[in-house]
Amino acid sequence: NAGVTQTPKFQVLKTGQSMTLQCAQDMNHNSMYWYRQDPGMGLRLIYYSASEGTTDKGEVPNGYNVSRLNKREFSLRLESAAPSQTSVYFCASSADFLYEQYFGPGTRLTVT
Amino acid sequence: GEDVEQSLFLSVREGDSSVINCTYTDSSSTYLYWYKQEPGAGLQLLTYIFSNMDMKQDQRLTVLLNKKDKHLSLRIADTQTGDSAIYFCAESIGGGTSYGKLTFGQGTILTVHP
Numbered sequence: 001n002a003g004v005t006q007t008p009k010f011q012v013l014k015t016g017q018s019m020t021l022q023c024a025q026d027m028n029h030n031s032m033y034w035y036r037q038d039p040g041m042g043l044r045l046i047y048y049s050a051s052e053g054t055t056d057k058g059e060v061p062n063g064y065n066v067s068r069l070n071k072r073e074f075s076l077r078l079e080s081a082a083p084s085q086t087s088v089y090f091c092a093s094s095a096d097f098l099y100e101q102y103f104g105p106g107t108r109l110t111v112t
Numbered sequence: 113g114e115d116v117e118q119s120l121f122l123s124v125r126e127g128d129s130s131v132i133n134c135t136y137t138d139s140s141s142t143y144l145y146w147y148k149q150e151p152g153a154g155l156q157l158l159t160y161i162f163s164n165m166d167m168k169q170d171q172r173l174t175v176l177l178n179k180k181d182k183h184l185s186l187r188i189a190d191t192q193t194g195d196s197a198i199y200f201c202a203e204s205i206g207g208g209t210s211y212g213k214l215t216f217g218q219g220t221i222l223t224v225h226p
Contacts, residue, residue, distance in 0.1 A: 004154075033214075040120070042200060042216035043155070058213065090154055100145065101214060103154040 004104035023091030118217035134201030
């Protein structure tokens with residue numbers, strides 16, 4: 001039982017490049033989330049998927065898209081990376097929308 | 113709107129108790145959480161309290177909730193060097209457009225000195 005896994009662990013992009021961050025959970029959770037963590041700011045919600053087949057914007061969705069591929073997987077895509085997207089990205093899942101969230105180890109992204 | 117505030121730093125001696133404080137603004141909070149983040153790692157759920165409770169104890173951890181003052185605290189008894197980490201307070205809202213979403217504080221960096 002691996003919990004929440006994320007790939008890659010580290011990534012460096014040039015401005016304008018695109019990439020997809022992958023997240024998978026093996027806990028049969030209904031809800032999944034993407035956050036970014038910036039120094040001194042806590043975590044901010046980018047997008048979430050309350051259940052398979054639905055996605056909604058969080059607090060800071062601009063510049064990102066998401067896909068809930070199936071119940072296990074929730075990916076985050078940066079279409080044209082910008083230096084302001086340099087951050088640590090965390091995926092999380094919860095059994096249902098109001099239940100406690102379990103986090104993956106994070107992806108450290110640098111955009112130059 | 114939701115806003116969660118924490119002090120940024122706390123330094124304690126090994127063996128002492130640590131108290132990490134958090135204030136929140138949304139009175140419709142349903143659950144309040146404490147997460148721990150060790151260097152280079154993800155967030156680990158430590159404990160949570162439902163908003164109709166005043167206190168919850170779990171081994172060395174005690175959570176106190178003062179709903180009137182919208183104040184949440186986490187007390188760690190007999191603090192050890194392995195407790196050095198960033199501690200995040202978070203709230204989730206039980207209704208309205210914020211239903212189910214977590215709002216995090218900035219995190220408190222706890223440093224434990226031998």
